[in-house]
Amino acid sequence: MKIGITYDLRIEYLALGYSEEETAEFDRPDTIQAIENTLKELGFKTERIGHVRSLAKQLVKGKKWDLVFNIAEGIKGFGREAQVPSLLDAYDIPYTFSDPLVLAVTLHKGMTKSIIRDLNLPTPDFAVVNTEDDIKKVNLPYPLFAKPVAEGTGKGIDSSSKINNRSELITVCGILLERYKQPVLIETFLPGREFTVGIIGTGGDAVAIGALEIVLKEIAQKDVYSYVNKEQCEELVEYRLVEDSMAEKAKEIALLAWRGLGCRDAGRVDLRVDSSGIPNFMEVNPLAGIHPEHSDLPIMCSLVGISYRELIQRIVESALKRINIHVPSLLPASRLHKVSRKRKYTESVPATQMVLQF
Ligand SMILES: Nc1ncnc2c1ncn2[C@@H]1O[C@H](COP(=O)(O)OP(=O)(O)OP(=O)(O)O)[C@@H](O)[C@H]1O
Ligand SMILES: [Mg+2]
Incomplete structure (x- = not known):
């Protein structure tokens, strides 16, 4: 089975003259390398495709892949994260993570919150x-x-x-x-504790694997997990895997939001506690960063005993299930992946399917 990989490489855009901030959500070469190596370890053939324009050229030439592992964020417009999946849908090629509707709606935090409110989930x-x-x-x-x-x-x-x-x-x-x-x-303004909840799976199969609490240190910018606090997180932020009742409530709300919005395969939901002690939905990240050591989701996986390889395997399995391919030959997941707390925040954020029933 041949898996293509679509992504936006930060260095390519910097070389074209885009700014540090404009490219902040894009990926580093070692993220692509880690995904590619892991897919190979799992027994797949891989091919790097690159960004949406590169994908477009290759599709026009008649190229095909059995599956595309898509982490492309896109550069322009509210539909930017939806561009790669839309093209792949046009050529009937299956892909990982959410569909164009979900990626476009969840990029717009206001549209997303209207749906979350309709789902009767707490959001400011x-x-x-x-x-x-x-x-x-x-x-x-x-x-x-x-x-x-x-x-x-x-x-x-x-x-x-x-x-x-x-x-x-x-x-x-x-x-x-x-x-x-x-x-x-x-x-x-939500004045309380802040959590990011990691989710693996789609619909009824989705599980909240853990909640990381974001704790700002004394020397951090106050009150908010800001751009600067994210960029210098090694010095300014402490991340704690938490399992108390508030964290469990955050996981419950995050999972309902994930399913209600129709997000797929893996990602993160960010929440913060309001003045009455209830975790509120802030936003969902259906294309969460997956650098093995620096991104929240793989870090959280490591902390709960899910190796990077198992994470990638579960993402691919979740995507293949949509096209009725079950891959029993996937190698058993190794739980030996080493955890590094050194990290750099390179995530994007990110919209939705109207009230989906699973
Ligand atoms: N309503 C709010 N009340 C208090 N703090 C908030 C609120 N909304 C956002 N924040 C703070 O700002 C941070 C960034 O907000 P948000 O998660 O919406 O942005 P983002 O830039 O999309 O994040 P990500 O890096 O996860 O993509 C939050 O982590 C939180 O600390
Ligand atoms: Mg966020």
Whole structure:
């Protein structure tokens, strides 16, 4: 079985003149290498495809793969994460992770929250500010939180994202609208503990494998898991695998959100606790980073005894199940993968299927 790999390599975009921030969500060469090596260890043939334009060229030439392992984030527009899966659907080639609808909707945090609210899951009240004129229509109690509606890796997020009054709201919205050329999501500030929950599987087969608590150190930017705190996480952030009742509640909500949004194969849900002690959904990452040592999901897997190889194997198995291929010959998963706490945050964020029933 031949598996193609689609991805956006950060160094390629930097060489083309894109900025550090514009490429923050893209992958490092060692992530692609790790995926490729692991797929080979599992007995698959692999072929690197690259980004969406490279995929388009190869599809037009008649190239085919039995499956595509897709971690391409895309560069332009709200549909950027949906571009590779859309092309693959057009050529009837199966792929890992979510479909175009889910990837487009979950990239837009406001659209996603409307669905989460419809699913009766806890998420802060919110407003989407499209223009400066919309700011005066925001009628939510302070403190609030402001972020670009469709970015990841903490882009546009720092200590000023916590908003205490109308004058700060006007200033911060103005800056974000101008800088990111997209709407701003305003929501009630969540003051409590923060968790990221790792999920493997699809629909009824999905499981929440663990909850990592994000603990900001004294010297970190206050209150928020910001761009800077993510970039310098080795010094500024402590990650704890937690299993208390609040973490269990976070896992339960995350799994319901994952299934309700129709996310597939593996990813992460980010939550934070509100003033009444309830974990609230902030966002879902259906294309979570999978660098073996630096990304949250593989780190969490290691901490709960799931090796990198088992993670990749379970992602492929989950994708192949959609096309009714079961691969009993996949090698038994090794649980010997070494864990390194040294990490660099290179994730993207990321939209949805209307109320799906599983
Ligand atoms: N409503 C909120 N209340 C308090 N803090 C918030 C709120 N929304 C976001 N944050 C803080 O900002 C951080 C980044 O927010 P969010 O997860 O939406 O952004 P992101 O850049 O897409 O993240 P990722 O790197 O996971 O893709 C959160 O981890 C949290 O610390
Ligand atoms: Mg997040």
